[in-house]
Amino acid sequence: MKSAALAAVLGTLIATPALAQGVPYACPVLASHVVANDGLTRSRAAVKSGRIVILAVGSSSIEGVGASSRSLGFVPLLQAGLERRLPGVQVTLINRGIGGETARDTAMRLEAEVTLARPDLVIWQLGTNDILRDRSTDDILTDFQAGRAVLDRERADVLLIDPQRLPETTTNPAFRGRNPALGDISTVIDQQATASGYAVLHRFTAMADWSGLDRGGVGPDDLHLNDWGYACWAEVTAEGLADALR
Template sequence: MKSAAAAAFALTLLSGAPVAAGSDPDAVVPGAAPAACPVSSGHLVANQGLDRSRAAVASGRLIILAMGSSSIEGVGASQPDLGFVPLLERGLERRLPDVEVTVVNKGIGGETAKETADRLTREIRAADPDLVIWQLGTNDVLRDRPLDDVFADFRRGEGILDEAGVDVLLVDPQRLPEGTTNPSFRGRNPALGDMARLIDLEGGRVGYAVLHRFSAMAGWTGLERGGVGPDDLHLNDPGYACWAEITAEGLAAALR
């Protein structure tokens, strides 16, 4: 939700000038999208969804529930307010200045699609959201879960989401560094890319919006370590900032 600090941050970004703190032109405001981040609304496809969220924006109050694993939780960010969820909230408030935006963080590190689906009902009842962001696929691939099992869990979650009458934005897997020396991660990008394509197809099939994170990350070559931290898995501050900005840009464009 809005604060004086967030408002100042917004005014600086909207000015189009370099983001700086105080009088030091080199003191970059934490959470600002890096100059190397290719921000575009084209990474998000609405798939004829988001009607409830558009109505919420028109009413002046939008509630989003963010579900998924460690990248929703914010693991890897140098401080809590530099994770995806708080940055997305601020990014949407900049773009939708007449709307009170609340993004509820219910990410749990290590979750698979099954574990997220298991708690969807409880979290939706607690947050009463207009929109549910469901980030999925990365841990399922890294744990070598059969695709049939993953999408059975997805369809179980789909039933819960549709019964609740909420909008849905699916976020596909992240990309891992090609040069990783971690044997658990080496050579995983083709499978992660396949998962991303299947999630895109499922989103189109059921009318859920999709954020193409995996393909977007191919353009993050100018970010520090490609937006991924030293463990070659969790995003770093520039990665979270870039991801939040492209999501906010795409969502705001779809909801206006």
């Protein structure tokens, strides 16, 4: 589907969470996929002041790889979704996603990124590349704790985003059968978010309801999201995050 056509029908598709019979639409938008964990205090104060700065870090899905245009990636769509839900609030969303990064790569540059952006909220997407590279849970946790030390020192609020799902039908041997491990690290990330007082978006769980999307919202390379996948992910995040910030 062309970008213009997607934009024209997107609002209609994603605005309704479910059919009356309980069968989900292609993209059920549920605020419950975001859990605040008693965090987001600084961000709520920023929203009350009428201006919030958000820094998004992570790998290719933050960068927007796979979208047919830059405007249809996760970060610009999330900014638009937050602006619709938070009228009168100036939302500045800075995209610092770098394709291919692991949790270690992101943690190593967090201090420089936060110092430059001075965000109220940091969105940190992590886990997918770590699992695809067979990194151990202990190594991922070590990297997360290094990043947490930076974020807590800077007193930034944090929203963690766990891994995506991969198509069960993939024939790529590097991706086949990876969803159980991606689900396991999503559980670990959720546990760390609770322990840290960080908000978390359960992306892996949300994507389970995207069976009505072409390829489950994942592009032909079986890894990067397509336009529909980015649109759904952004709307789910905006719905839950705006609800938590009000």
